[in-house]
Amino acid sequence: MSLVQPLTDPVVKKYCDQFAAQGAQLPGAEHDGIKSIRERAQSALSREGLPTRRVESWKYTDLRNLHRAEFSSAPEASVTQADIAPFVIDHAFVAVFVDGRFVPTLSQLDELPEGLSFSSLADALSDKDLEAANGVGEIADVDQPGLAALNTMLMQDGGVCRVADNVSVEMPIQLVFVVTDNSATESHLRNFIVVGANSKATVMQSYVSLGASSSFCNVVTEADLGQGANLRSVILQDQSQTAWHIGLTSVRVSRDAHFDSFVLSAGGRLARNEIRIRLDGEGADCSLNGIALVRDRQHCDNTTDVDHAMSHCHSSQIYKNVLDDRAHTVFQGRVHVAPDAQKTDAHQMNRNLLLSRNAQADSKPELIIHADDVKCSHGATVGDLDQDALFYLQSRGIDAVTAQNMMVQAFVAELLETMPEDSIRSCLEARMSSWLENLTLIKEAA
Amino acid sequence: MLSIKNLHATVHGKEILQGVYLEIGAGEVHAIMGPNGSGKSTLSYVLSGREGYEVTDGEIIYNGKNLLELEVHERAGEGIFLAFQYPVEIPGVSSMNFLRTSLNSVRRYRGEDEISAVDFLKLVRATAKSLEMDDKLLQRPVNVGFSGGEKKRNEVLQMSLLEPSLAVLDETDSGLDIDALKAVADGVNALRSPERSSLVITHYQRLLSYIVPDYVHVLAHGKIAASGDKSLALELEKNGYAMLGLEDTEAA
Numbered sequence: 182m183s184l185v186q187p188l189t190d191p192v193v194k195k196y197c198d199q200f201a202a203q204g205a206q207l208p209g210a211e212h213d214g215i216k217s218i219r220e221r222a223q224s225a226l227s228r229e230g231l232p233t234r235r236v237e238s239w240k241y242t243d244l245r246n247l248h249r250a251e252f253s254s255a256p257e258a259s260v261t262q263a264d265i266a267p268f269v270i271d272h273a274f275v276a277v278f279v280d281g282r283f284v285p286t287l288s289q290l291d292e293l294p295e296g297l298s299f300s301s302l303a304d305a306l307s308d309k310d311l312e313a314a315n316g317v318g319e320i321a322d323v324d325q326p327g328l329a330a331l332n333t334m335l336m337q338d339g340g341v342c343r344v345a346d347n348v349s350v351e352m353p354i355q356l357v358f359v360v361t362d363n364s365a366t367e368s369h370l371r372n373f374i375v376v377g378a379n380s381k382a383t384v385m386q387s388y389v390s391l392g393a394s395s396s397f398c399n400v401v402t403e404a405d406l407g408q409g410a411n412l413r414s415v416i417l418q419d420q421s422q423t424a425w426h427i428g429l430t431s432v433r434v435s436r437d438a439h440f441d442s443f444v445l446s447a448g449g450r451l452a453r454n455e456i457r458i459r460l461d462g463e464g465a466d467c468s469l470n471g472i473a474l475v476r477d478r479q480h481c482d483n484t485t486d487v488d489h490a491m492s493h494c495h496s497s498q499i500y501k502n503v504l505d506d507r508a509h510t511v512f513q514g515r516v517h518v519a520p521d522a523q524k525t526d527a528h529q530m531n532r533n534l535l536l537s538r539n540a541q542a543d544s545k546p547e548l549i550i551h552a553d554d555v556k557c558s559h560g561a562t563v564g565d566l567d568q569d570a571l572f573y574l575q576s577r578g579i580d581a582v583t584a585q586n587m588m589v590q591a592f593v594a595e596l597l598e599t600m601p602e603d604s605i606r607s608c609l610e611a612r613m614s615s616w617l618e619n620l621t622l623i624k625e626a627a
Numbered sequence: 628m629l630s631i632k633n634l635h636a637t638v639h640g641k642e643i644l645q646g647v648y649l650e651i652g653a654g655e656v657h658a659i660m661g662p663n664g665s666g667k668s669t670l671s672y673v674l675s676g677r678e679g680y681e682v683t684d685g686e687i688i689y690n691g692k693n694l695l696e697l698e699v700h701e702r703a704g705e706g707i708f709l710a711f712q713y714p715v716e717i718p719g720v721s722s723m724n725f726l727r728t729s730l731n732s733v734r735r736y737r738g739e740d741e742i743s744a745v746d747f748l749k750l751v752r753a754t755a756k757s758l759e760m761d762d763k764l765l766q767r768p769v770n771v772g773f774s775g776g777e778k779k780r781n782e783v784l785q786m787s788l789l790e791p792s793l794a795v796l797d798e799t800d801s802g803l804d805i806d807a808l809k810a811v812a813d814g815v816n817a818l819r820s821p822e823r824s825s826l827v828i829t830h831y832q833r834l835l836s837y838i839v840p841d842y843v844h845v846l847a848h849g850k851i852a853a854s855g856d857k858s859l860a861l862e863l864e865k866n867g868y869a870m871l872g873l874e875d876t877e878a879a
Contacts, residue, residue: 570715570717573769574720574725575699577703577729577789578704578730579729587725588719590719590720591717591719591720591768
């Protein structure tokens with residue numbers, strides 16, 4: 182069934198025209214393989230269109246304002262190391278992208294250890310390093326419609342990280358995507374991460390703004406974990422409150438491999454962090470955690486889809502949202518257990534803390550279980566701060582605002598505490614604290 | 628030090644305190660007894676400024692200041708400490724962070740320097756030890772997984788750290804075995820000094836054998852129905868609240 186009437190959808194037409202006009206300048210245009218991927222995506226987009234709220238998985242997130250907005254690709258901006266410094270974590274390999282373009286001079290990629298390679302997607306798709314791009318589009322199915330198809334059609338740059346077999350990369354790799362205050366730019370980023378058998382890596386993606394840009398960032402990250410591999414993915418979505426951020430992380434987890442994801446979403450007027458996992462071998466395991474901190478009229482959507490395709494796999498999800506003002510969060514967690522996926526262990530929890538009676542949290546678990554010997558659970562809570570606890574803290578001399586902040590911090594603390602990388606944890610904690618500093622008023626909660 | 632005059636207070640629109648008069652001088656220990664529902668806990672919450680406890684008439688003057696104009700945390704800064712009948716569990720807030728934030732908040736309010744991390748740790752360990760409290764408990768979130776007795780010891784620990792000028796103990800004896808009761812009483816007695824006062828709220832005489840009061844008051848129907856010295860508590864223990872013409876709703 183068609184989601185919209187794509188042929189008459191001016192937004193789809195606009196993007197297809199854009200592809201027709203700029204396709205030749207996109208990386209990989211000279212390669213038939215890449216060209217064919219883009220064209221397949223274009224036909225998926227033309228056939229199915231972009232999602233509306235009539236599509237089940239987009240029921241709570243309305244893209245009409247995004248579609249109404251006009252974007253352009255950004256001119257080269259001059260950004261200095263000092264501009265980037267606040268976003269860069271300590272002790273990491275860092276790749277910096279400005280307005281959707283890789284900037285080697287701002288990056289710190291010297292002395293990569295043996296077994297780790299990095300290239301920009303633009304380089305990989307062009308002749309420079311085509312082998313690195315081998316497999317792009319295989320994890321995030323290029324024929325699937327919607328924003329992922331749009332991304333595939335127009336993908337311009339991103340980070341390609343490859344870890345060979347039996348390599349443990351101790352230092353995190355950080356991909357920093359900076360949007361400058363050029364007004365209303367769009368970027369279609371594609372990251373591609375391959376972690377070989379029995380290897381281990383940590384990749385952090387930071388999406389940040391310099392100034393208040395109304396940019397549109399459409400990201401697809403593909404990750405492929407070999408047998409026994411271990412990948413920790415951390416996403417900090419912290420663009421300006423006028424930005425649009427649509428992210429999809431698509432992951433294939435092989436036998437006995439472990440994928441660990443953490444998303445801290447604090448930026449954007451509308452942000453969607455979607456994660457699709459295929460547990461593709463026995464003993465595969467994923468742990469998906471996230472925190473959304475939203476205020477004003479921000480909208481943050483965390484949507485997950487875990488496919489337990491094989492037996493003896495484990496998945497756990499904890500998403501916590503803190504909402505102030507008129508903010509809106511969405512959590513949709515879908516778990517699919519295949520008929521043969523016996524001994525599946527799948528758990529999901531979404532907890533929402535409302536600091537204002539005008540905030541809204543939507544939570545929708547969806548368990549589809551075709552096997553009979555499984556342990557699956559889900560839960561959702563919506564509440565305000567414990568007034569007894571607030572009074573207790575205040576009665577010990579702690580002022581109301583500090584007490585409130587301690588309680589909010591306590592609400593999300595368990596998720597940050599388990600982050601083993603100090604540099605990443607302190608970066609996320611600092612963002613959390615700065616969010617709390619702007620939380621000044623106790624409002625009567627719902 | 629504390630002067631309560633004609634205090635009327637309502638909770639959810641219902642008048643619970645109906646004209647309480649109470650004067651507590653520096654260094655004195657006062658006990659407030661009374662049947663359940665007489666307004667004992669309400670009095671403690673009104674003193675500490677809890678939301679929802681509305682003062683409709685009367686005044687509370689504390690060391691020359693109008694207490695009713697102060698926020699909850701300011702009252703703590705002024706030296707009022709409420710030991711809770713049911714201390715609250717706060718998952719996610721570490722005990723040590725809580726204690727240090729509390730102590731430094733009160734110190735700042737009093738114009739004193741904040742305590743250093745090292746000195747704080749020493750102080751907490753020494754205080755816990757004096758209360759026979761396992762300091763491993765303090766590695767947990769506030770009161771989480773504490774037994775009833777451990778929670779009450781934790782209240783006394785906080786009291787010892789904050790050194791209040793008026794400690795209000797709300798049914799601190801409830802749910803305590805005799806060892807815990809003695810340890811808690813020892814902690815309270817250790818703080819007794821010519822400057823510090825206590826208001827001990829209790830249903831039973833039991834605690835008053837360990838924390839010996841200078842004055843005993845009986846609160847009934849939102850008013851002080853009788854006052855006397857410690858012998859009043861003993862008489863009540865013997866004869867029940869019926870000797871004052873009051874019905875004890877709790878079968879003692």
